[in-house]
Every structure is written in C-alpha cells, then in structure tokens.
Amino acid sequence: METDRIDDALVRRVSTMFVPTSDCKSAVEPFDVLLAAGAAVGGLCLLICGESGVGKSTLIRWLTKNLRSVKTDAGWSRPAIFVEVPASPTAIAVCEALLDALGDPRPSAGTRPQKFRRLREKLAEQQVRLLVLDDLQHVFDRESERVLFDASEGIKQILVEHPMSILCAGLADASKVVESNEQLKRRHMATVHLRRFDWNSARSRSSFVAVLSAVVQALGDFEFPDLEDEGVAVRFYLGSGGIMDFIFKIFLLATWFAMKAKKRTVGMREFSRAWKVGLLHSAGQDDPFTADMGDEENLTRWVEKAKQINLPSPRQPKKRRASSRLRETGL
Incomplete structure (x- = not known):
C-alpha cells in the first residue's frame, strides 16, 4: 500500500461510513x-x-x-x-x-x-x-x-x-x-x-461513543486506544466539536500518519497531529489529545468551548439606506 498519498480504499471506508443516530x-x-x-x-x-x-x-x-x-x-x-x-x-x-x-x-x-x-x-x-x-x-x-x-x-x-x-x-x-x-x-x-453531538446529553454522548466505536471497527486492521472509555472519547469531542465530518477527518489523517510511519497502532500522538494539520479551528488552541483535562470544572469549560467550533459568524445588522433626500433630512 502506498503511503505517499492517502489510500483511496481507506478514504472510502471512512467517508462512506454511516452510523444511524x-x-x-x-x-x-x-x-x-x-x-x-x-x-x-x-x-x-x-x-x-x-x-x-x-x-x-x-x-x-x-x-x-x-x-x-x-x-x-x-x-x-x-x-x-x-x-x-x-x-x-x-x-x-x-x-x-x-x-x-x-x-x-x-x-x-x-x-x-x-x-x-x-x-x-x-x-x-x-x-x-x-x-x-x-x-x-x-x-x-x-x-x-x-x-x-x-x-x-x-x-x-x-x-x-x-x-x-x-x-x-x-x-x-x-x-x-x-x-x-x-x-x-x-x-x-x-x-x-x-444536530451535532452534545457531550452534556447522556443520550447524545452515548451516540458519539458509538460512532467512534464504529469507525474503529471499520478500520479493524489498525489498533486504537480504548475509545469506549469516556475519558478518552471526550478528547475526540473536544477536538471535533461533535461534528461528524471532523471526526472522520481526524481518523482518516491519523491513520494515514501511522501508515506513513509503517505502524498499525494509531495513538494520541497521531490523533494530535491529525487535529493540528487537518482542522482550521486547531490554530492557537490547546491540544485536546495531549493536554491535561484537569478537574471537572476545567473540563466543563473545555466542553463549552468545543460547542463553538464551526459556528457561523453572527450576521451584522444591515444599515438601511435612506430612499430619498427628504427622508435623510427627517421630513
């Protein structure tokens, strides 16, 4: 398998995956x-x-x-x-x-x-x-x-x-x-x-972990961390904001980095690298795959910050232009 480019079969396995939430x-x-x-x-x-x-x-x-x-x-x-x-x-x-x-x-x-x-x-x-x-x-x-x-x-x-x-x-x-x-x-x-996944919702969190497990199963010829452990899974939530497309991109790039290094084990180092290289919102941010999550209060702040990932910029109110000179002068 070539490693100078991302293998088409690997892309298909990840990009065509569907987990019914x-x-x-x-x-x-x-x-x-x-x-x-x-x-x-x-x-x-x-x-x-x-x-x-x-x-x-x-x-x-x-x-x-x-x-x-x-x-x-x-x-x-x-x-x-x-x-x-x-x-x-x-x-x-x-x-x-x-x-x-x-x-x-x-x-x-x-x-x-x-x-x-x-x-x-x-x-x-x-x-x-x-x-x-x-x-x-x-x-x-x-x-x-x-x-x-x-x-x-x-x-x-x-x-x-x-x-x-x-x-x-x-x-x-x-x-x-x-x-x-x-x-x-x-x-x-x-x-x-x-909707994007919400870590604060037990039901949504369970679905998120199920998606991670499904990706691991689809990439069965690689070894991954225990992603059913919520302490590990939350790092993927913090890195993706709960957005499906970002989850798949992180996995795809991390797996490719492991292949380039002729490894079959994909660890936090590869996931960290994939997050930094592949996602725009990673710029200038703390790395969720390697950082110390700290206490519950600090984790809550991380989660709230993750919810802002990829949100559209608020629309600026449009200034109405006066339709006539009389209106401009208030007449």
Missing part, C-alpha cells in the same frame, strides 16, 4: 411516507436541516440507497435524481443541473422554454418520482437576506409540470426557501433536524 432514525418514517404517499397526493416535501458537516448528505445516501437507476431496453429508469443546488442559482441553472442528472448530453443547449420542455419529457420518460436537492440554502441570498426569486420559481415550475416528491437538505436558511415557495410549503412535512 437517533436524529437519523427520526428521518426514516417521514421518508417512507414521502415515497409511499407522495404520488397519491401529487408529491410531498421533506427537508433535512442542520449545520455543515453533521451528516445530511450521508443520511440522504443512506435513505435512498435502494432507489437505483436501471438501464432497460427502453432507456433509463430513474426513481430518484440527485442534484446539488449551485451557488447563487437561477431557474436556468437549476434546470440544467436536472437535465445533466437525467443524462442529457447537452444540458445548456436551447432556450429556456426548450430546456424546461426537455426536462419535463425526460422526467416523465424516466419515471422520476423523487427529486433530491442538496444545498437548498443556496437559493437564499444571505447578503440581501432574500430568497432568489428566479431559482425558487424554477423549482415551482418543475413541480407543477411534473408532480413528484422532493427531498431537500441544507443549512438553516433552507427553511426560508421552503417557507417562501408555495409549491414546497404546500407539500412540506415536518422538518428533520440533524
């Missing part, structure tokens, strides 16, 4: 309803909402794993199509992304009406009954704090012309897109919220 399991029944009852009512909408890195895209892959595209003599049959909403999207950009997902060889060819007509035909031909839109928050412009009307209307037009269910995922702003779009809002089911 209680939040993830709460999505199963709504998703089953989405598929089973969606066609009967002209389509339903389910939104999976959460911070960046908590596992929304991974949950979608798990929920839709049995909805596979099949090529028949008559062409493709796609029960579901998957699209990442482009940044600052327009209706045309959304339409082209869908055409590409449907196998259109020239998704950008033609006028807007021609593209939407091709899209409608392909959705019907390939019997699509579920549209999966990831990164739905891109339809919300944080600068102006407004939903991008053109893109939202494009999604509305697609659902009117080809009624189907829609599974959306995104950050908190995605909920504003659903609320502002009459087609999505009318179909909307209860939102599924994916």
Whole structure:
C-alpha cells in the first residue's frame, strides 16, 4: 500500500461510513411516507436541516440507497435524481443541473422554454418520482437576506409540470426557501433536524461513543486506544466539536500518519497531529489529545468551548439606506 498519498480504499471506508443516530432514525418514517404517499397526493416535501458537516448528505445516501437507476431496453429508469443546488442559482441553472442528472448530453443547449420542455419529457420518460436537492440554502441570498426569486420559481415550475416528491437538505436558511415557495410549503412535512453531538446529553454522548466505536471497527486492521472509555472519547469531542465530518477527518489523517510511519497502532500522538494539520479551528488552541483535562470544572469549560467550533459568524445588522433626500433630512 502506498503511503505517499492517502489510500483511496481507506478514504472510502471512512467517508462512506454511516452510523444511524437517533436524529437519523427520526428521518426514516417521514421518508417512507414521502415515497409511499407522495404520488397519491401529487408529491410531498421533506427537508433535512442542520449545520455543515453533521451528516445530511450521508443520511440522504443512506435513505435512498435502494432507489437505483436501471438501464432497460427502453432507456433509463430513474426513481430518484440527485442534484446539488449551485451557488447563487437561477431557474436556468437549476434546470440544467436536472437535465445533466437525467443524462442529457447537452444540458445548456436551447432556450429556456426548450430546456424546461426537455426536462419535463425526460422526467416523465424516466419515471422520476423523487427529486433530491442538496444545498437548498443556496437559493437564499444571505447578503440581501432574500430568497432568489428566479431559482425558487424554477423549482415551482418543475413541480407543477411534473408532480413528484422532493427531498431537500441544507443549512438553516433552507427553511426560508421552503417557507417562501408555495409549491414546497404546500407539500412540506415536518422538518428533520440533524444536530451535532452534545457531550452534556447522556443520550447524545452515548451516540458519539458509538460512532467512534464504529469507525474503529471499520478500520479493524489498525489498533486504537480504548475509545469506549469516556475519558478518552471526550478528547475526540473536544477536538471535533461533535461534528461528524471532523471526526472522520481526524481518523482518516491519523491513520494515514501511522501508515506513513509503517505502524498499525494509531495513538494520541497521531490523533494530535491529525487535529493540528487537518482542522482550521486547531490554530492557537490547546491540544485536546495531549493536554491535561484537569478537574471537572476545567473540563466543563473545555466542553463549552468545543460547542463553538464551526459556528457561523453572527450576521451584522444591515444599515438601511435612506430612499430619498427628504427622508435623510427627517421630513
């Protein structure tokens, strides 16, 4: 095995891993309803909402794993199509992304009406009954704090012309897109919220330790510390803030460092190095993998600090500009 780069098989083992937490399991029944009852009512909408890195895209892959595209003599049959909403999207950009997902060889060819007509035909031909839109928050412009009307209307037009269910995922702003779009809002089911792990919650802490154990099991040809020991597991929480993506990144890099050193034992030294090299929030911070945690009070401060990892910067209130000279002078 080469050690000058991270092995593809190792990346797949870690990046495709899925451990169904209680939040993830709460999505199963709504998703089953989405598929089973969606066609009967002209389509339903389910939104999976959460911070960046908590596992929304991974949950979608798990929920839709049995909805596979099949090529028949008559062409493709796609029960579901998957699209990442482009940044600052327009209706045309959304339409082209869908055409590409449907196998259109020239998704950008033609006028807007021609593209939407091709899209409608392909959705019907390939019997699509579920549209999966990831990164739905891109339809919300944080600068102006407004939903991008053109893109939202494009999604509305697609659902009117080809009624189907829609599974959306995104950050908190995605909920504003659903609320502002009459087609999505009318179909909307209860939102599924994916949260980062919380060390102060016994249930969440237990799930966090279960995730660490699952990673160790998946990387069974390596030896790790006893991660079921909460005194050890808490160090991974402090280093990751309870965010799934950061946990996997720490493991991936630590394992690679061990491989480079021709070792099969991955210890705190490798985890410390992975944390320092791989995560931006480590800069200038005490190393949770080597530091003395101290007493209970000090550990509490560490945990509270970890909860701030990767939180978005607070939005600055926008200054309203006067719309006329009279208003500027108070008249």
